[in-house]
Amino acid sequence: MDTTFVDREQPRLLQELSEFLAIPSVSTLPAHSGDCRRAAEWLRTELTRLGCPVVTLIEGDGHPVVWAEGPAVPGRPTLLVYGHYDVQPPDPLEEWDTPPFEPTVRDGRLYARGAADDKGQVFCLLKAYEAVLDSDGRPPLNLRFIFEGEEECGGRVISDLLRAEPERTRADAALVCDMSYYAPEWPAVYTGLRGLCYAEISVRTLQRDLHSGTYGGVAPNAIETLVRILAGLKDEDGEIQMPKFYKSVEPPSKRELKTWRKLPFDKERFLHEEVTSRALTGMKDYSIFERTWALPTLEIHGIRGGFTGDGAKTVIPAQATAKVSLRLVPGQRYEKVGRQLERAVAELTPKWADAKVTLLHGGDPVVVDVDHPAFGVLDQAFESVVGRKAVQVRAGGSIPIIPELGLAGAPVILTGIGLPDDGLHSPNEKLDLAQLWTGIQIFGRFFELFAEQAMAKDGGTGADESVAEAEAVEMA
């Protein structure tokens, strides 16, 4: 692959990405479901333009999955590429310097919701493929693209699809480009992701709001009751107070802990520039890496109850609601944790209240065995473009669909071109354009190297045991 594509095409690529990012594909807000479809259609058009003979929107009870297959390249391995075209809601809007769906370049960074998570990275993969086609004139391997529209909202379309058609996503490896470098100039590959159990807790204490003068002193206040339940689920040091919660937690391996201890880490910069706080919280006996990568947490994402307009209203509120989630680590299963949460809330609920826990979505934690040769290929690609191999870390976030990808033992390569300060899920989310331009070269190179490595493994005679070959035989 020659490296002139990016230099030549930068203005056009920036224009195309801006067009993609301008579509407010906020999957969790029903008002944006038309926009989610527009983003899916944008991908369909793009994949068709890239010469994929199969491009379909797979429908279900939610936003469609975009599925595409590159031209068949007999004898070459098959790579599954996963990404998502939906984005988080942009609020609080007033904290954005420029509107979230009007992509804007400042100081070499492209600001927009989805710039890094994950539209910018999906775009990077598509353009890496385009760059290889541009340079080599033909695809080096069999590509399968699966882009979902419900990663941020926990929809069921993709998992219903994978359950109905477990063979569809069979591949020699899966590439999931939804992550970031460990630090600037430090590309990363991920050995694990936390799982997620997302729920809403609603409390009702009265049939109607009451006057706090008349009834204050005897009438149970729904916000106060919810507040005590939430305070009771976790102690001040961050330890989750649910019976047997930590029992099944598997600690990280010695090798991982050793790697983490050697990572460059500037705690002051992390605190002030990334976390933007005065102090950190959490379980003090554990390192920051352990707290964010290898221990479960419980966060309150939103709370609402009573009168929240301007001014004063003296009600005793009858009901209140909070959204919470638990991040889970190896050894934990989200369905079991959901039941533990329900029980813990029931135990914390006083006799005067009804508390209801609604599980909204979840996914199990991910553990990746990075000893597979595909990771050596990724290292080569990073080394050839940015001069450094990928460092092996974990991530505290979750991609709930990964455990369901039905890869039958094939490796999941979790990596990405983001940077730690991209502001995922926050106002002023951005992507450094330099990361995009090098990313296109890295993944273009990876596609080529992955094909070569698989062929070398088979003595240059073609990847007999590759998925493409197996399919050809089956179809015969």
Place this chain on the structure above:
Amino acid sequence: MDTTFVDREQPRLLQELSEFLAIPSVSTLPAHSGDCRRAAEWLRTELTRLGCPVVTLIEGDGHPVVWAEGPAVPGRPTLLVYGHYDVQPPDPLEEWDTPPFEPTVRDGRLYARGAADDKGQVFCLLKAYEAVLDSDGRPPLNLRFIFEGEEECGGRVISDLLRAEPERTRADAALVCDMSYYAPEWPAVYTGLRGLCYAEISVRTLQRDLHSGTYGGVAPNAIETLVRILAGLKDEDGEIQMPKFYKSVEPPSKRELKTWRKLPFDKERFLHEEVTSRALTGMKDYSIFERTWALPTLEIHGIRGGFTGDGAKTVIPAQATAKVSLRLVPGQRYEKVGRQLERAVAELTPKWADAKVTLLHGGDPVVVDVDHPAFGVLDQAFESVVGRKAVQVRAGGSIPIIPELGLAGAPVILTGIGLPDDGLHSPNEKLDLAQLWTGIQIFGRFFELFAEQAMAKDGGTGADESVAEAEAVEMA
């Protein structure tokens, strides 16, 4: 006073009251400031029609105060009538059976926001005056009307006025009709009201919302921090956890406690039909009357933070806000309690957070000496219309302006025509029409009796020491 007025005029009166209630004079919401003015104008028109030679809207930094003076009746006492034309916000709107500003009669009850608190009662006083004029052909005493538009939001227009012109409200007694019967057929007069200290508590832990995957485990969550502060301000039994908070609290008198013990009280009905809960909360060593009338409380009225839309968003929120108020009892001062709250919040705030307490408004508690002869007159009026004297109780609510009314020792008669199940500040607020019709007769009779009593006191020669007389002398 003959009693035919109400029987004759019911349809017109209902029509007029409905017109008044249809004006959404929600003082706390800036969007309704035009409606507050319309309600004030409605009163101006009405007071002018009733023959008041002085009717003015007194402007200030907020909604106007309506001030009116009835025709001067030399030799007769002066009664100050206080009420408010503003109402609480109607939300949650979905819980109203009919829209809050479309007054609707069902089963002899008029449903609308403000029906009981306080527009319906202001209307009752105006129509009582009209009934007396209709019956007697002339006013029996000197009336002064002061109706404010900021009782529910803690505005400063009326208190600025009273501070600037402390003589304006001088009277032989003040009648405040913003209360309810103790129970159906049990008219009440109030010996005390709780004070109020209303504040907003805002917490910020981060400069921006963060991804709960990436930072969950170390980044301080603003909602969690606020939740712990709120849980720390009061224990589970309702005891407020602020240093020296109970020190200045004066217990009710033995006479009051004795009266309260004799009050008819159906705890099951109170719990299920009024409070509409499964159990009561609060300080168990005290009776329900003590908890709601004679002990301070702290309530959370509203809370907001993070993502509260539909679906799921996995942020660690940077900031969160709650509205709280304390009800205060004799011995406590709202300004001092405000400082105590600020200190308590500061002590509960961890090092990673900034917490800000904004005092929105307040008022001191009220104690009324019901030995004054005016209360005997009120008893006569109640007895003549409903066959029973007023029972002496307290109320847990607050009318912050009363301590500022500058009455120089003249009594404040706190009473009203509401019923305990009127749903003040709640959805489906209502006024029983039977209460309105008898109320018009009660207060018409009270106006006449109050004048007669004062004249009798002066040996029938005219109330030499009345306020009206004193003013005439001053003006001479």
